[in-house]
Amino acid sequence: MRLTTIILITAIMQVSANSFAQKITLSEKNTSLYKVFEKIRAQSGFDFLCTKSMLRDTKPVSITVKDAPLQDVLKDIFQNQPVIYELKNNAVVVSRKEKSSLENAYAIIEGIMKDITVTGTVLDEKGQALPGATIKLKEDSTKIAAITGSNGRFSLRVPDNSTVLLISYVGYKTKEVRISGTDLVVRMELGSGELEGVTVVSTGYQKIPKERATGSFEKVDNQLFNRTTGTDVISRLYGNVPSLYNNIRVGSVPNGSDRVSALTIRGISSLSGARPLVVLDNIAYEGDVNNINPNDVEDITILKDAAAASIWGARAGNGVIVITTKKGRYERPLNVSFNTNFTVSAKPDLFYIPQISSSDFIDVEKFLYAQKFYDSKITNTSPYPSFLTPVVSILAKQTAGTLTSTEANAQIDALRQYDVRNDYEKYVYRKQFNQQYALSLSGGTKQSNYFVSGGFDRNLNSLVTSKYDRITLRSDYNFSPIKPLEVQTGIIYSQNKTRDIGGNSVVDYRTGLLSSIYPYARLTDDQGNPTEPGYLYNLDYLNGLNNNPNLLNWHYKPLEDINKSSVQGISEDIIFNLGTTYTFNSILSADVKYQYQTTNTNSATIYNADSYFVRDKINTYTNPTNFSRAIPVGGIYLPVHGRSTGQIIRGQLNANKTWNEKHQLIAIAGAEIRKNYGEGNSEGYRYGYAPNTKTFKTVDYLNSQIPLYYGGVGQILYDASFGSSDNRFTSLFANASYTYDNRYVISASARKDASNVFGTATNRKGSPLWSAGASWNISNESFYKSELIPYLKFRTTYGFSGNTITGVPAFAVVTQGINSLTQLPYARPTSLPNPDLRWEKVGMLNFGLDFSSKSNRLTGSFEYYDKRSTDILASAPIDPSTGFTTQKYNTANLHGKGMDIRLTSINLKTTDFQWNTSFLFSYNKNTVTRYLLPQSNASTYIALSGGINPIEGKDAYAVLSYPYAGLDSIIGDPQGYLNGQISKNYTAIFNGKVSDLQFFGSSMPIYFGSLRNDFTYHGFTISANIIYKFDYFFRRQGINYTNLYFANFGDAEFTNRWQKTGDEMYTNVPSMIYPANQNRDTFYNSSAAVIEKGDHIRLQDITTSYTFKKIKGLQNCKVYANVSNIGIIWRANNKGIDPDISSSYPTPRTLSIGLSTNF
């Protein structure tokens, strides 16, 4: 049935130019409005546009005017009418003020009687489904007719075939579509304006437009993700997401493999270091995140609260990172995109490490020598004469009378000028150089689409021996053989090759075998030739063996040896995805997804035949009487293999129904089953290895009585092992959200997980978890009429997620092996069984407010959350007469609360220039509310390394220390308090109560965030990110005389030590005493004297790019550059310490340049 529409169009064309000056003359009494329109049209030539029904309720008009201006006349006749008007060109457009209830009822009746149903799909500019797009009828654009579902589909009834649909979505140009056929495909084009606020977030199970979500999501879009460069995916999130914190100081290794484990989202929810869950294209990712090529990543969504994350159930307690990769698009021509960049890092600043000066250290050695500290070392010959540092040997020679004191002093003083860090900087470290290349091809026909990409990364690490190569290949092919069915296939292959320095060589300064190398050691002589700084054996002893034909050269020159041993690894990761989606109708669809993932890691430690490691082994196992060799000449080889496979199958039903134009229901339900199997083995050391023929020689691993060259007996190292794991999970899940009139959204989800990793009592029971949420788009209310803030939304959620801690045994853990000495198989329980082990549970309440001001000048969100984690696995001390000292129980509770704020502003905007600011602020405080079986010795709460330190009522990362009473004035001993009195009874202080300790705060910042400014001028952009962290504490290194004497390492604060009475007035650094008192050192380094405030502001990076306007054949051609790790702008500590670094050097500054383009 047709809606009767009357459009009044003049029959007579007005030739003369009509203008507002036109005068109207009327004299009417109780004339219908329609008639008045006709008269005015006749006089002025203006058309009136309206429908008959609009005029149904209008009142008759009485008017008498002479030569009155048109505007005045219109004003007059429209007064007190239910319709309003607008002048447009030469027409008066009439529209209704508001609908009467009768009119509404009429419209509904009319709606029911309509009989044409139109379905269609709305795609974004990339050809991907655009959920949440609004569909209106052109003829009545005041109300929403339909909204697209998560698959971009919509369905509505329209009056007739000539109906025009208006399809709109924030940030896109509104599209007019004439109905043609019944299944439309509408591709949206980006609007000219900014894209802020257009966010479709992915939970890994479904895609939801952010404005329709109740939960707490953070989206890192492609542009933000690619703001910085780098080999890995995770580090690009740092400083870009509120509440996401990278705990570098405690958790992260600069080149470490597991960057995710150092991440927290909204603080910790577990005491077992549980990491956020990583989801790659809808499936939990079990592999090494470093294997994902960042160039394949389209965007990342972070799920923060229970409603967002609860769909991941028992693994979501620490938040979820959902990585979505780029996909092919239907009906697209071939698009090739290319990206490359080069990154150079500065050499590590070893001089940042506050190390005692060579000269001071030499004085310490002289002091110790006088105390006879080295006597037993000098006289020791068993099993071989010990290594003596140059100063000690010179002093020993002086004592023996082979050097005069003048000669000795001259020789010693000559050594004072050397600092081994110079040699490390010069020969062991280099500027790290990373190359990255990525190429992708995508396109699609009506029936299929594809995305194929390849990436290559080559990193030459800062250690001269080390490098990393990665190749990634990806192929995605989706096809739709028949209309309602889509089949998705995908293969991802990645391979990385690493080469690192082998054992027993010069390695990372301060972390390797030679870490305790004396400060004035030299790796080369004046001419730059490698020298022998000395290591295990006395150099005179080794020199004495030089002419022994039965021995190999036993000298060790680290720089000569540096490339003679290596750990070489190759790791291959293959993921195979198969999925089908079947769309039953516009409401219901079903997905089945299957994934097979396998990782193979093969690595080997290879010692060349001429490496020191090999020569030392061969010599050591040379029989001292007959000089026979128990270890054959040749290389030594230790292969290690690892393999893991994961399989998952998931079935899911999706429903999406919009009815009566105001109601929308989106629901999913499904089930999932997952199995991860892993195994690893070390084949054991192989000897006599010939790399060319890949052959070995046999040795006698079993004989434990092999005579050693320097006396005693030994056994040849074998070290073979095997282990496997098999974790299985089943899950049922459902999620539904209902939207009413684009104003109210309620959502709920439920999930139940079961697994084999917990106690027999709990595995089957599973862990049922749920969440619920609601949101209110206040700005869509009719009463809301703010021009200042046209978008305002309030949302709240509450629900539960969990943590699945694997590796904590519910059974007795028994490791098995063969004892090398007895050759008997053994079994060893390594922890106690706990059949009641179960999932940790995290409950979270979230409030959020999203807003944007006029023209998106200021957009932002405020969120407040309250998180209570219960049944947290905590390691509690148990009666050590059980044979074990700790046991993990589900005993602890945590209470976290916090706030996330994100503000983005457009500060300046002209056609040429734009200045945006993005401000992120996170507040997070985590308190341990329950912790059973606490330890009672104060010393156990010191947490020297600054990690999780659970104490009831305190921050989870509590920093505590012994109160410090300064130095005593007589010998400069550090003093603490015992029962309120100043005391030096360190043992008694250690055994004190936790309440005796001074509490500082948290070692994780309570407040942190970033401030980013982006400037755009034509194609040129420049952007700088500042990161801040406030309200936290860290324990710096202090002087430790035990370490100084025994490990050759002392803090530079040695210079400020107490030396005479009176010094205690201005220094807290204890005096040097002999013999060293370990307890005194421990006390000082655990005292308040070494606690510093961590607060600081850092200029993290500056990035810049230029996009070329037009280059023939190229699109979006962009060159870019960025500088990262620029430096600290302000810090609370006055010692120049980088609070992010605990005992290493600061992350070196890097410079990247790159080019990306499409064609």
Place this chain on the structure above:
Amino acid sequence: MVMNNIYTKKAVFTLLFVVIPILFFSCKKFLDAKPSSAITKLTVSDLQGLLDDYATMNTNYPSDGEISSDNYFLLDADFNALSQQDEKGFYTWKIDAQRVAAGSVAGHWSNPYKIIYNANLILETLNMPEASQLDQQTINNLKGSALFFRAYTFFQLAQLYTKPYNANTAGQDLGIPLRITTAVEDKYDRSTVQKTYDRIITDFQEALSLLPITSIIKTRPNKTAAYAALARTYLAIEDYPNAGIMANECLKLYSTLMDYNSSSISKTSLTPFSRFNNEVIFQTLMTPSASLSPNIAKINTNLYNSYSNQDLRKQILFKSVTGGFKYTGNYEPTTVTTFFNGLATDEIYLIRAESYARAGNTLLAMTDLNTLLKNRYTSPYTDITATNADDALGKILQERRKELLFRGIRWSDLRRLNKDNRFQTELSRVNNGITYKLPPNDLRYVLLIPQGAISVTGLPQNPR
């Protein structure tokens, strides 16, 4: 197209509604897989593996008593150069000498109790129905071994942390926690000294009835070892008749001594004895401690001087180094500080000899002593004689002192012999100019339990 549609629908439905549910129905078994190869429900076949875990069962026996004993001294320079504060405390008999350093509870209290845990685990598993599939001989062997290890470890702990046995006060004196179950929830307070030794003897006795006479390797206990351990235990509680009986039974089964005259025992080697040598009945080692390192521990001068030049031990057990003599008589062939403290025939001969002497049997006592010494002195060896039983006892105790050093036995002997006026010793050490003394029967002869163990459990600490 329509047909296709129907087929596809069917396929999808099949996938969704048949395959997935089947997967879930099979879940029961699916979730029963063990999550790691390292995670094992203990099976009876693992039980022998628990006993054969050499690193757990045969090593790391407490050595703090040895540190506190008078077999050695440290030069000031070496003492000062030691970083182990706790050991320095034991060396100088500090009033609060105790293990407080991080990790020391695990190393010095929990490790011995891990042996006891393994033993209890075996005994509990053998009580389960699955154990019935084992043959009786296997059960006996497992049970006997578990009881043996438990008693052996209780004994070692008792020598450090309880008062020396005194029949009059043993019912009240604090013993060690006698943990005989694995469950963490089971609380064990300190027992009494009487209960401690009752438990040790009962367990050894039962082990004796179950164990085989010999074992394939000396890391596994057998009847001989059980007799030897009982002899050692009865000696510690001054039940000399029973000590003698047990020593005798042991020597009836195995009595081999090594002749130090033999060319296979090097007089120059730093490790003259091989592992599992002929005197060893049962192998255990003490936990390493820096202060006992042969590189710094110098032999007590009086003790060294007490060896005659005909005594081969003077050359074999000791080597001259700057500042004194170092010990090279370890029955474990190593130059580091893991000392053999297991059971060996030389000790059993000395126990039997002492028992005979205390029973007044001078002749048999001296026969045993000469049997041992004949293998220690240059040949031809002339038997030494005693005028009476007391003379014999004195000579036997003197040889005991010279034979069993760095074997973890001296501390126990000091505690026992101090109760007898005739054999009391006041220990004395000069360190950095200060003289430290440990008078006989001092409270410090009972070491303090590591603080961490006290803190967690609230067990009463030994008095000071």
